[in-house]
Amino acid sequence: MNAQTFLLWSLALAELLFVMAMAFSVIRMLRGPSAQNRVLALDAFYVAGMGLILTFGIQTGDTVYFEAALVIALLGFVGTSALAKFLMRGETIE
Amino acid sequence: MTPGLPDWVAVLTAILVLLGSILTLIGTIGLLRFKSFYARVHAPTIGTTLGIGCVLIASIIYFSVLQSRPVFHEVLIMIFVTVTTPITLMLLVKAALHRDKDAGKDHMPSHPAD
Amino acid sequence: MTALVPHPVLSVFLLGLWLLLNQSLSPGHVLLGGVIAVAGGLAISTLEMPRTRVRKPFAIVRLAFVVLLDIVRSNIAVTRIILAPTPPAKSGFVTIPLELRDHYALATLACIITSTPGTVWVSFDSAKGLLLIHVLDLIDETTWVQLIKTRYERALMEIFE
Missing domain, CATH: 3.30.1370 (Ribosomal Protein S8; Chain: A, domain 1)
Structure with missing residues (x-):
């Protein structure tokens, strides 16, 4: 096995592992048991998704994927902090 | 897939990407295995620090060699992730403490949080 | 100079961010990034952030x-x-x-x-x-x-x- 095929197989395996990581986060998201667990799982979910997209970028040799990963990083942060803030406010004002 | 890529770059990229994906996976395994929310908070940080870090370093090395010029805009993602994760986790833990206090479960030590 | 660039660290960071995102060092991008850096610094100065001095x-x-x-x-x-x-x-x-x-x-x-x-x-x-x-x-x-x-x-x- 030469280095090129090794890289090819490692990238495929890494993608599989990232998808598994996303699946595990989804399981935690579905099981809960409370809203904070689900938001935490969403955070882990988008981080794994970002890793998957970066791996796609290496696989295809296309730098466009970098931009997608950057957008995910920014939107994921905004989304999770908005949800966390909502969890705090939603309960205190009630 | 890409002619002219030195072997050591291919092997290094492969190992770093694999390491990153394994670490991210371990983080989510922790997310599933741990029993309480406060223990679970720690698990995904593996993915956000070394997990994504390894993939980004692999990407930097790979594209720098591929395009034979320094490509390091991946550093931006690293900066954003390290600056933003503390904020989200801090907000989440605070929210969880609030909700637990409202539900009548108090995890706090002797000193109040705020 | 301090009136135009009230937050030098932030301005340098913004310029670097712009150049990294465009992956270019062409004069046009340096100029555009410079404008963004100055504008960003001025925008932040209206927030009146606490100032600090970083040493060592x-x-x-x-x-x-x-x-x-x-x-x-x-x-x-x-x-x-x-x-x-x-x-x-x-x-x-x-x-x-x-x-x-x-x-x-x-x-x-x-x-x-x-x-x-x-x-x-x-x-x-x-x-x-x-x-x-x-x-x-x-x-x-x-x-x-x-x-x-x-x-x-x-x-x-x-x-x-």
């Missing part, structure tokens, strides 16, 4: 290496806890009295503590100077207090105060 660049580099090493080390530690057949022995909250007051130093400390797996910054009581963190593998409270104080707080005080 060597100490910053040394702290960065210490933190990088700690991130790798605690990644291994937390990985071991996750993969261990038995769940973690005990996790809990630790209260740490801090002498650090500078806002930027505290923000940096929050990034450091949360970026190292196994510890999460929970809250900081600025009136009493009490920091609350959550630790995954809490064996001894005093060792954690000592670790944060000697490893990070001293270095941050050296840099920021």
Whole structure:
């Protein structure tokens, strides 16, 4: 096995592992048991998704994927902090 | 897939990407295995620090060699992730403490949080 | 000059960000990035952020290496806890009295503590100077207090105060 095929197989395996990581986060998201667990799982979910997209970028040799990963990083942060803030406010004002 | 890529770059990229994906996976395994929310908070940080870090370093090395010029805009993602994760986790833990206090479960030590 | 660039560090960061995103050093992009850097600095100055003076660049580099090493080390530690057949022995909250007051130093400390797996910054009581963190593998409270104080707080005080 030469280095090129090794890289090819490692990238495929890494993608599989990232998808598994996303699946595990989804399981935690579905099981809960409370809203904070689900938001935490969403955070882990988008981080794994970002890793998957970066791996796609290496696989295809296309730098466009970098931009997608950057957008995910920014939107994921905004989304999770908005949800966390909502969890705090939603309960205190009630 | 890409002619002219030195072997050591291919092997290094492969190992770093694999390491990153394994670490991210371990983080989510922790997310599933741990029993309480406060223990679970720690698990995904593996993915956000070394997990994504390894993939980004692999990407930097790979594209720098591929395009034979320094490509390091991946550093931006690293900066954003390290600056933003503390904020989200801090907000989440605070929210969880609030909700637990409202539900009548108090995890706090002797000193109040705020 | 200070009127045009009230926050030099931020402006340099914005220019670098622009050039990195466009992956170019052409005069056009440098000019455009410069305009964005100045505009961003002026926009931030209307927020009247607290100012700070960063000293000892060597100490910053040394702290960065210490933190990088700690991130790798605690990644291994937390990985071991996750993969261990038995769940973690005990996790809990630790209260740490801090002498650090500078806002930027505290923000940096929050990034450091949360970026190292196994510890999460929970809250900081600025009136009493009490920091609350959550630790995954809490064996001894005093060792954690000592670790944060000697490893990070001293270095941050050296840099920021």
